[in-house]
Amino acid sequence: MTLKLVIGNKNYSSWSMRPWLALRANDIPFEEIFIPLYTGAADKQRILDFSHAGKVPILVDGEVTVWDSLAIIEYVAERFPEKRLWPEHPAHRAHARAVSAEMHSGFAALRNECGMNLHRPVRAIELSEDARANIARIEEIWADCRKRYGRSGPFLFGRFGAADAMFAPVVHRFRTYAVAVSEETQRYMDAMMALPAFAEWTKAGLAETIVIEKFETA
Structure with missing residues (x-):
């Protein structure tokens, strides 16, 4: 099952950039779901539908949902150990x-x-x-x-x-x-x-x- 990564505006969202880059630079396939930030209640609700934390980024892997940039990177590192996101030593x-x-x-x-x-x-x-x-x-x-x-x-x-x-x-x-x-x-x-x-x-x-x-x- 393909991972889904919910992100905000690439121009502004530094927190979205971090896990997106970790995935893309290591050739880990994922579906990008873009939700613009600060555009009103409808888009805010779309974020809340993925995570009650109400913030991006959010990673969805089947029934698993992970929010927070560093937590997502940690999850991905465990999910794809062959990619060696962390040093081996x-x-x-x-x-x-x-x-x-x-x-x-x-x-x-x-x-x-x-x-x-x-x-x-x-x-x-x-x-x-x-x-x-x-x-x-x-x-x-x-x-x-x-x-x-x-x-x-x-x-x-x-x-x-x-x-x-x-x-x-x-x-x-x-x-x-x-x-x-x-x-x-x-x-x-x-x-x-x-x-x-x-x-x-x-x-x-x-x-x-x-x-x-x-x-x-x-």
Whole structure:
């Protein structure tokens, strides 16, 4: 039975991007169900019909329904172990899970000040001290992972995996808001943006015409 992934607008929905990218980049077949966000009660009810949490993304696998980006990625990793979404070595896998969880629960200032919006013209903004600290920590995570585990490929743990999917929207944020980054960070961003699945999501997001005013920032 084909998986179904319920997502929001590709231009804005960073949480939808994460499991979508994990699936697509690892050639896991799924049916995409798009429900536009903040368009009214009817579309909100469509989301609620899939999950009472009322948020995207949502994964449906037969009688199993999973919501929340990281929970979906964990489920997919168990469902398709041959895809190796997490590193095989226990210590490496623990590290990948730790940085993914940190991304999942942290970096509020960066999220709030640099919302994902693929249509936004590339330009820098004045960032708070907290947002700059978030950026420094993310660069530290990426550099540390690349130094420890990146010998076998251009991604955080060598091959593309769950941790890269969790950080993927940050690549868009850094690019869109013209964040000054190190050469090492830029190399990682370039590798991510060159990934066919990443490019596919970006192209589709740029083709969208729905504007959500609350996400349109300076």
